[in-house]
Amino acid sequence: MIALLHSEWERLWKRKIAWVFLIAIPFIILATSKYYIGHNLVMPPGGPEHTTAENFPVMAMIEQLIVVFNVLVLVLLTLSFTEEYRSGQLRMIMLRSYSSTQLFWAKWIAFALLMALFFIIYLLFAVMAGYTFFKSSPQQILFYYDHTVPSGDMILYTLRYYGMAYTTVMGTASVFIAIGVISRSSTAAIGLGMGYLLCSLAFPLIYEMSNRVLGLGLPGVLKYLSLTEIQFSGIAVMLSNAKALQDLHLGLWMICILVVYAAVFMAAARLIFTKSDRWI
């Protein structure tokens, strides 16, 4: 299994997209820094949206998580699952003495490791950019926090934020893998994946608007059925120490949603990938 994982990792790593993204990380961070420098001009200190050296890594993740990371995940998984499978390239692997279940998990683990590496490198560049472009502050003001946080605690908060962001990306990845294994071409997989992302982005807006306009009185937490909404505001809510929010157990609710997404879509993807005949 380790050999299979090594083989998958090597192929993923040899793809141009992996290198392009790696090289792009400093430029993405630079562009994000530029955006927040401008943002700081209209956002005076004293609010959570004011960027400091310490909170920049979190702000940089908030800014790029939904678009850059989700799209990267979609492209990587489409190349790894759909393209290799539908073009017949994967036949070279499937003809060997490994089961398709082992192949499925090797692909998943190789992808998860690559994404973890990207997150770590992104964090390192964000920390460097934070101290290069922004003023340091002894106390940080965070979203959904009752009090300010000393810089030392900010390190832990940042790591937790990145950990949760990574978890949500893995949740989204489970949907993309299911899409990837049912799609008959890479174009279809990318199209369906983008369609899913747009629906996920639109759902909370439509839900809140209809709830308000039609006076449905449905619970607000249902907007977190959307994974992109968890990425947009949910992570900060999960990490909140505000008493009012903690009483609602929103963190638990969102974790449950992530687990259900991962379990349902991964199980479906694995079943389709391993049980069906491979007419490739």
Place this chain on the structure above:
Amino acid sequence: MKVLEIEQITKKAGRRTLVGDMSFDIMQGDVCGFVGPNGAGKTTLIRMITGLIRPEEGKIRIEGFDVQRDRMKALGQVGAIVESPIFFPYMSGRENLLNLVKLHPNISKEKRAPRVDEVLRIVGLEGRGKDKVKTYSLGMKQRLGIAQALLGDPKLIILDEPANGLDPMGIRELRNLILELNERHGITFFVSSHLLDELQRICSRFVIIKEGRLVWQGTQEQWQLMAGSRSLEDHFVEMMTS
């Protein structure tokens, strides 16, 4: 000794029977031609032998190991090209093989690179190993396909229409390679093809199928005896149209 045993194999797609109750054996050292018209079920059976699809009924054993129950041991004895050899185009020929050789547990880490160089030498691609696969001609891809099939030092190599798209020079190179591997390395071959003339030059045995069913099997001498004064091609056409 039996290298490949096909025992009452049936595969259906909906109501249509793609392969029906097919049984035959391939013995060690055979170069066996697998002949049948388009849609006869040749590739379907090869896909079942290589574990890509599952039969509804029957058993396939390679070197005595059941492909369904003992997949690792069974497929560990086989090298194959199913339809056209498709590689990872963003890697060189050598990188492709280095990636695939990891999947052979019988080859230790230190022996992987020498094994890759050895198979590249066997198929005559040692000079082009560092080039990207996307720059290879079809003939070179076929040879690289045989190289990947050779990686695990298999007892049996299965080639599905290996001469498709090859020019006469490529076909001759492929023929010589098969004969050399059979004679010098004792590898058993199971080769499907439409090119009966070509198979006649290399095959000691034939398995002939039509509409998913076995029509005839035996040695080339037996077939020639049966055909009498007619050519094998004429006799084959007769079998397919009767």
